[in-house]
Amino acid sequence: MPRNMLVSLGGNAILKYTEEGTAQEQFENVETTSRHIVELIEEGYHVAITHGNGPQVGDILLVYELARKTLPPMPLDVCGAQSQGMIGYMLQLSLKNMLKAAGMARPVVTLLTQTLVHQDDPEFKMPTKPVGPFYTAMEASKLHEKRGWTVVNDSGRGYRRVVPSPLPVGFVEEKSIKTLFLEGTIVIASGGGGIPVIINEEGMLQGVEAVIDKDHAAAYLASLIEAEILLILTDVEKAALNYGKPGQRDIDHITVSEAEHYLQEGHFPPGNMGPKVESALTFLEKGGEKVIITSLEHAVDALKGNAGTTITKA
Amino acid sequence: MPRNMLVSLGGNAILKYTEEGTAQEQFENVETTSRHIVELIEEGYHVAITHGNGPQVGDILLVYELARKTLPPMPLDVCGAQSQGMIGYMLQLSLKNMLKAAGMARPVVTLLTQTLVHQDDPEFKMPTKPVGPFYTAMEASKLHEKRGWTVVNDSGRGYRRVVPSPLPVGFVEEKSIKTLFLEGTIVIASGGGGIPVIINEEGMLQGVEAVIDKDHAAAYLASLIEAEILLILTDVEKAALNYGKPGQRDIDHITVSEAEHYLQEGHFPPGNMGPKVESALTFLEKGGEKVIITSLEHAVDALKGNAGTTITKA
Numbered sequence: 001m002p003r004n005m006l007v008s009l010g011g012n013a014i015l016k017y018t019e020e021g022t023a024q025e026q027f028e029n030v031e032t033t034s035r036h037i038v039e040l041i042e043e044g045y046h047v048a049i050t051h052g053n054g055p056q057v058g059d060i061l062l063v064y065e066l067a068r069k070t071l072p073p074m075p076l077d078v079c080g081a082q083s084q085g086m087i088g089y090m091l092q093l094s095l096k097n098m099l100k101a102a103g104m105a106r107p108v109v110t111l112l113t114q115t116l117v118h119q120d121d122p123e124f125k126m127p128t129k130p131v132g133p134f135y136t137a138m139e140a141s142k143l144h145e146k147r148g149w150t151v152v153n154d155s156g157r158g159y160r161r162v163v164p165s166p167l168p169v170g171f172v173e174e175k176s177i178k179t180l181f182l183e184g185t186i187v188i189a190s191g192g193g194g195i196p197v198i199i200n201e202e203g204m205l206q207g208v209e210a211v212i213d214k215d216h217a218a219a220y221l222a223s224l225i226e227a228e229i230l231l232i233l234t235d236v237e238k239a240a241l242n243y244g245k246p247g248q249r250d251i252d253h254i255t256v257s258e259a260e261h262y263l264q265e266g267h268f269p270p271g272n273m274g275p276k277v278e279s280a281l282t283f284l285e286k287g288g289e290k291v292i293i294t295s296l297e298h299a300v301d302a303l304k305g306n307a308g309t310t311i312t313k314a
Numbered sequence: 315m316p317r318n319m320l321v322s323l324g325g326n327a328i329l330k331y332t333e334e335g336t337a338q339e340q341f342e343n344v345e346t347t348s349r350h351i352v353e354l355i356e357e358g359y360h361v362a363i364t365h366g367n368g369p370q371v372g373d374i375l376l377v378y379e380l381a382r383k384t385l386p387p388m389p390l391d392v393c394g395a396q397s398q399g400m401i402g403y404m405l406q407l408s409l410k411n412m413l414k415a416a417g418m419a420r421p422v423v424t425l426l427t428q429t430l431v432h433q434d435d436p437e438f439k440m441p442t443k444p445v446g447p448f449y450t451a452m453e454a455s456k457l458h459e460k461r462g463w464t465v466v467n468d469s470g471r472g473y474r475r476v477v478p479s480p481l482p483v484g485f486v487e488e489k490s491i492k493t494l495f496l497e498g499t500i501v502i503a504s505g506g507g508g509i510p511v512i513i514n515e516e517g518m519l520q521g522v523e524a525v526i527d528k529d530h531a532a533a534y535l536a537s538l539i540e541a542e543i544l545l546i547l548t549d550v551e552k553a554a555l556n557y558g559k560p561g562q563r564d565i566d567h568i569t570v571s572e573a574e575h576y577l578q579e580g581h582f583p584p585g586n587m588g589p590k591v592e593s594a595l596t597f598l599e600k601g602g603e604k605v606i607i608t609s610l611e612h613a614v615d616a617l618k619g620n621a622g623t624t625i626t627k628a
Contacts (some may be wrong), residue, residue: 022386059385060396067380071373072336078400082374085399086392088426089509089521096486097518109490112402112424172410176423176499185490195403204411207403 002046004181005229007037008218011052012235013296014087021059027090034094036296038102040231041186043300048181048225049091052214053083053192061132076131076163077195077207084112084191091188108186114172114205115194115212121166129165129211134158164210168217172197172205174224181225193217219279223286229303230283230291232276237298239277239309241267251309256284259311280311289313316360318495319543320536321351322529325366326549327610328401335373341404348408350610352416354545355500357614362495362539363405366528367397367506375446390445390477391509391521398426398505405502422500428486428519429508429526435480443479443525448472478524482531486511486519488538495539507531533593537600543617544597544605546590551612553591553623555581565623570598573625594625603627 013033019025040047057079064073074082088110095108127150135143140151140159154160171177171194181187193212200206215232222230238250241262254262259277268274273293280291292299294308302308327347333339354361371393378387388396402424409422441464449457454465454473468474485491485508495501507526514520529546536544552564555576568576573591582588587607594605606613608622616622 020386023388023392063377063381063385066384067377070380071377072334074337074400078337078403081399081403082396083399085395085397085402085426086388088399089392089395089428092426092486093428093511093519093521100517107487107489109487110426112399112406112426114403114407172406173421173423175421176494179497179499180490180494183493185493197407203414205407207407 002044003229004225004227005040005045005047005231006218006222006225006227007040007047007049008215008230008232009033009049009051010234011054011056013233014051014090015055017055021055027094030090030094031098033296034091034098036299037095038098038104039300040303041099041104041106042102043303045229045303046181046184046186048177048187048189048221048227050188050190050214050218050221051087051091051192053080053087056083056087057192058132065133075207076209076211077197080192080195080211081112084110084195087191088112088188095186106186107184108188109180110188110191111173111177111180113177113190113194114197114207115168115190115217116170116172117166117196117198117208117210117212118169119198119200121164123164123166123210127162127164127210130154130160130162131211132161134160164208165213166196166210168194168212168220170220171224177221178224187225190214190217190221213275215275215279216282219282219286222283222288228289230280230288231299231303232279232291232293233296233299234276234293235295237295237307239268239273239293243267243269243273253310253312256281256311256313277311284311284313316358317543318539318541319354319359319361319545320532320539320541321354321361321363322532322544322546323347323363323365324548325368325370327547328365328404329369331369335369341408344404344408345412347610348405348412350613351409352412352418353614354617355413355418355420356416357617359543359617360495360498360500362491362501362503362535362541364502364504364528364532364535365401365405365506367394367401370397370401371506372446379447389521390523390525391511394506394509394525395426398424398509401505402426402502409500420500421498422502423494424502424505425487425491425494427491427504427508428511428521429482429504429531430484430486431480431510431512431522431524431526432483433512433514435478437478437480437524441476441478441524444468444474444476445525446475448474478522479527480510480524482508482526482534484534485538491535492538501539504528504531504535527589529589529593530596533596533600536597536602542603544594544602545613545617546593546605546607547610547613548590548607549609551609551621553582553587553607557581557583557587567624567626570595570625570627591625598625598627
């Protein structure tokens with residue numbers, strides 16, 4: 001019996017911020033990524049996949065801004081849906097090809113995913129997540145007035161829109177995701193954390209302009225599909241204590257209680273390793289067996305216990 | 315037992331070419347469309363849904379053109395994938411809401427769909443389908459030189475890019491589509507006819523810049539999911555003989571052999587009623603029971619035999 005695993009890809013598995021952003025670059029990156037994922041399948045894992053969308057949704061927001069004298073810009077939830085379509089297509093095409101190259105045939109499909117968030121999540125009152133292009137102080141002030149955006153000075157590099165980053169509490173499509181995965185399909189879901197939707201006063205679903213942390217959504221997704229392992233891929237081989245400080249020390253293995261302790265001590269920066277370790281803890285609390293944080297290149301070795309950072313209950 | 319039906323929505327069920335194209339307009343149109351689809355479900359049908367994407371993919375192509383000094387434009391296959399994400403999101407959100415308003419709960423999900431076409435389809439040598447914005451003669455000549463596009467004079471209104479419109483021969487994701495639909499999920503698939511892919515010389519899937527007629531894809535999809543009925547929604551209540559000519563006569567019911575006869579006589583214009591009738595014939599040949607061509611407003615009446623054009627084997 002294959003073991004169930006959720007693979008969570010960083011946005012840079014598809015497009016690096018330093019790249020120009022052509023479709024060809026993205027297809028090439030996704031092909032490399034898919035080759036590594038197929039290695040995991042060859043090792044006996046049944047995988048579902050989720051992914052970031054930072055660079056892609058940034059580009060989509062930017063093209064709408066640049067074209068806005070001619071065409072109305074789309075809100076962030078719609079741009080997120082577009083990015084799920086774009087990235088999902090590239091992944092499902094490449095995965096089919098890399099499976100075929102390895103002599104395997106499996107169904108692969110992207111399920112467009114809406115992620116439920118609470119309307120009263122504190123983030124809606126105090127948005128923190130920067131999205132889209134930089135603006136001058138004057139543009140920022142106009143955007144606030146005309147479109148009601150919250151625009152803040154981003155580390156002195158210019159002004160940027162900030163949106164809420166609420167916690168995921170479910171997926172509208174969770175039944176379909178679970179059915180297809182457990183029936184043997186390689187499911188790509190919850191891309192970019194999913195399209196954020198609330199249940200409004202009338203009890204109806206409503207899209208909101210927000211960004212859901214993909215690692216938090218990944219923890220929820222991993223539990224949903226009854227994964228034993230959550231594999232969080234990022235650009236470093238291991239998580240570290242005192243990251244970027246004197247005395248930095250890579251972590252091979254920690255338990256939940258050690259991870260909680262280090263998290264409280266501030267070893268894992270927010271917006272980077274922080275949400276990954278938090279997600280790991282959520283998944284393990286809900287019954288998951290093991291979380292591995294590593295890079296794409298080290299994934300197979302890490303699953304054998306020879307690389308990466310492993311987190312387990314005890 | 316509910317009866318299985320594929321509902322094929324025209325692009326104007328989501329966005330009319332005369333509209334500005336805001337997300338709000340599209341959400342409002344999709345809500346009306348979803349309300350009508352829920353009426354069909356209340357009548358005892360289990361539905362899958364496919365849809366056109368003409369206005370949306372046109373807008374996506376245009377924003378990339380307008381932004382191209384800053385960001386690389388995406389090829390047509392990637393833009394099609396983006397439009398599937400965008401429209402699928404709006405449909406699955408609205409359908410869930412309209413189901414809830416009617417006191418029903420059903421899983422609804424969009425499956426991102428790649429449509430297989432033959433590399434040697436004659437359309438690849440002689441592209442016929444205009445896409446994207448209009449250009450001047452000089453721009454057209456530059457685009458041909460720089461990007462290898464085929465650009466033609468479109469009925470004297472200006473120059474436009476033309477792309478192949480090959481026939482669909484399968485879906486890469488057909489197993490997943492069928493599994494989910496037959497298990498009770500309202501599946502949205504093959505949006506805009508699906509993302510066109512060929513199997514290249516190396517035996518690998520490869521996206522191509524082409525447009526697949528959504529009605530032809532709908533016929534394939536309807537057979538795949540074992541639909542009894544293919545409901546093709548368009549902007550007229552009935553198909554007609556001598557359409558737009560003296561002696562125009564609406565059609566209530568025709569058989570396959572009558573439809574073939576009228577098709578040969580040129581009663582159904584290409585690019586409009588022609589592909590709809592062709593798709594109807596394909597679906598009925600493969601074992602489908604009934605095709606109805608009508609407008610959204612008349613769908614329920616048409617299913618009861620009181621409106622629209624019905625095509626049956628005999």
